[in-house]
Amino acid sequence: MKDSAPILEIRNISKEYPGVTAIDNVSLKVHQHEFVSIIGPSGCGKSTLLEIIAGLLAKTSGEVFIKGHAVKNTHASIGIVFQQESIFPWRSTLENIEFGLEMHGVSKQERRNKSRRMIEIVGLQGFEDRYPGELSGGMKQRVAIARALVMEPEILLMDEPFGALDEQTRIILGEELLRIQQEIGQTILFVTHNIHEAVQLSDRVVVITARPGKIKATISVDIERPRTSEVIALEKFGKLVGKIWMLLREESLKGFKQTAL
Amino acid sequence: MNRVTKPFLIQAGTVLLCMMIWEAIVESRLLFEGIVPSIFEIMKAAWLQISTGFIFPHLLVTMYEAFVGFALAACLGIAIGIALGVEPFLRRVFEPLILYFAATPKIILYPIFLMMLGAKFESKMAMAGVSAFFPIVINATVAAAGIDRIFIKVAKSVGASSFQTFTRVYLPSTLLPVFTGMRLGMGAAFVGAILGELKVSNAGLGFIIIQAFNHFRIPEMYASILLTFFLAASVNFAMTLMSARLRRFAY
Ligand SMILES: Nc1ncnc2c1ncn2[C@@H]1O[C@H](COP(=O)(O)OP(=O)(O)OP(=O)(O)O)[C@@H](O)[C@H]1O
Ligand SMILES: [Mg+2]
Numbered sequence: 003m004k005d006s007a008p009i010l011e012i013r014n015i016s017k018e019y020p021g022v023t024a025i026d027n028v029s030l031k032v033h034q035h036e037f038v039s040i041i042g043p044s045g046c047g048k049s050t051l052l053e054i055i056a057g058l059l060a061k062t063s064g065e066v067f068i069k070g071h072a073v074k075n076t077h078a079s080i081g082i083v084f085q086q087e088s089i090f091p092w093r094s095t096l097e098n099i100e101f102g103l104e105m106h107g108v109s110k111q112e113r114r115n116k117s118r119r120m121i122e123i124v125g126l127q128g129f130e131d132r133y134p135g136e137l138s139g140g141m142k143q144r145v146a147i148a149r150a151l152v153m154e155p156e157i158l159l160m161d162e163p164f165g166a167l168d169e170q171t172r173i174i175l176g177e178e179l180l181r182i183q184q185e186i187g188q189t190i191l192f193v194t195h196n197i198h199e200a201v202q203l204s205d206r207v208v209v210i211t212a213r214p215g216k217i218k219a220t221i222s223v224d225i226e227r228p229r230t231s232e233v234i235a236l237e238k239f240g241k242l243v244g245k246i247w248m249l250l251r252e253e254s255l256k257g258f259k260q261t262a263l
Numbered sequence: 264m265n266r267v268t269k270p271f272l273i274q275a276g277t278v279l280l281c282m283m284i285w286e287a288i289v290e291s292r293l294l295f296e297g298i299v300p301s302i303f304e305i306m307k308a309a310w311l312q313i314s315t316g317f318i319f320p321h322l323l324v325t326m327y328e329a330f331v332g333f334a335l336a337a338c339l340g341i342a343i344g345i346a347l348g349v350e351p352f353l354r355r356v357f358e359p360l361i362l363y364f365a366a367t368p369k370i371i372l373y374p375i376f377l378m379m380l381g382a383k384f385e386s387k388m389a390m391a392g393v394s395a396f397f398p399i400v401i402n403a404t405v406a407a408a409g410i411d412r413i414f415i416k417v418a419k420s421v422g423a424s425s426f427q428t429f430t431r432v433y434l435p436s437t438l439l440p441v442f443t444g445m446r447l448g449m450g451a452a453f454v455g456a457i458l459g460e461l462k463v464s465n466a467g468l469g470f471i472i473i474q475a476f477n478h479f480r481i482p483e484m485y486a487s488i489l490l491t492f493f494l495a496a497s498v499n500f501a502m503t504l505m506s507a508r509l510r511r512f513a514y
Contacts, residue, residue, distance in 0.1 A: 088417050
């Protein structure tokens with residue numbers, strides 16, 4: 003797999019905000035069907051990196067390639083789930099999930115069918131016609147995930163998508179995400195601050211340093227697929243979690259001091 | 264007594280009390296003798312204006328002027344307001360100009376409208392339009408500037424066109440504040456139209472008020488004022504009902 007051309011490649015990406023270097027020269031290759039997690043201390047530039055890849059934020063330097071082509075803007079094969087609450091308060095659950103399909107001119111019937119299936123997958127049956135004001139934080143996040151998934155993007159960028167969920171739901175939805183990924187053959191770049199989650203889901207875990215964000219290490223997770231959440235019980239699982247934490251500890255302390263300043 | 268009837272009873276009581284004070288002043292003949300008619304006389308004059316059908320053409324003229332002016336102002340105001348709200352640079356350039364102009368009494372433009380558009384409806388429509396434009400554009404600008412950027416990013420990320428982003432994101436997410444601007448604009452449109460009619464015109468509520476005044480037909484003048492008030496109040500009431508329905512779609 004690693005020898006084939008990467009579906010997504012970022013080369014020497016840097017991003018400077020006035021007075022702050024958020025990302026410093028990050029390069030990364032992601033291959034088709036791969037699940038790569040990015041983990042790093044708060045404020046190290048993970049969201050910034052994802053939005054740059056999605057074409058939503060201008061980069062200071064560097065390049066993004068999709069299937070070998072340099073892209074400067076948003077791209078049809080990329081979908082994104084944002085970290086912050088992003089579902090439209092004026093649309094019901096179903097209408098929110100249909101949004102992207104609607105923008106692409108998909109017929110109402112097909113929109114309904116696809117969205118209803120997505121609603122089942124994320125476990126929101128019975129809430130189709132509710133408005134976001136009536137949903138819990140975790141439910142809203144699941145709507146946002148469904149809204150991105152229903153587009154079946156080849157590359158899915160997810161920015162702490164399960165951050166607002168409780169541990170159990172998080173594990174179950176993670177399992178579900180792997181199943182969907184398997185089914186539609188997606189490539190996923192996944193930001194998280196949860197080490198267990200990173201190991202449960204990923205083929206590789208990329209550890210980012212405290213700001214300015216650089217790649218500190220890349221850990222391969224050699225647990226075979228298809229995986230269920232039962233991998234959590236494996237001895238290998240615990241070892242990997244420990245290894246990643248040892249890499250992350252120093253950076254987290256540094257990141258913490260930065261914000262404390 | 265429930266939550267709806269109590270305020271209503273207090274409101275009705277307040278109106279009744281004002282009417283009683285009014286009537287007491289008239290009857291006592293102590294103040295404003297001869298220029299404040301009795302409520303009964305006003306009612307009689309109002310009834311006459313309605314039953315003879317005299318008022319209706321004028322009512323229609325004023326509504327026509329106000330609604331057309333308002334509609335033009337709403338289209339322009341919402342489009343420009345959202346454009347300014349979206350583009351920080353445009354906003355920095357034009358918002359101060361709009362705010363200065365908004366604070367200017369629009370009646371100073373009336374002579375120009377009269378010369379350009381004549382003494383008939385069109386000059387009043389223009390008055391209604393400029394009056395309605397400012398509250399609408401200002402509210403739309405503030406609403407669009409305050410949109411959570413994440414919604415725009417979502418639209419962009421699924422490849423929505425600018426037009427789709429406008430209709431599916433900007434319009435719904437600014438619906439309530441824009442509608443508030445429209446309500447204020449509607450009121451301003453009536454002010455503008457009637458102000459124009461009071462100055463130079465040959466039809467409309469403003470016209471019959473000033474006519475009654477000129478001929479010292481005092482009860483008739485009050486009756487027309489009262490009917491004008493009812494018109495403005497019912498339009499505002501209708502818009503309040505509409506905004507309550509819109510609330511369901513907005514947040
Ligand atoms: N619009 C902006 N203007 C200036 N600085 C910004 C802006 N957005 C982000 N930053 C800075 O860039 C750095 C990286 O931000 P980013 O949101 O990418 O971090 P993150 O890794 O996603 O953090 P978290 O884990 O807390 O979500 C932070 O120090 C932040 O203060
Ligand atoms: Mg972030």
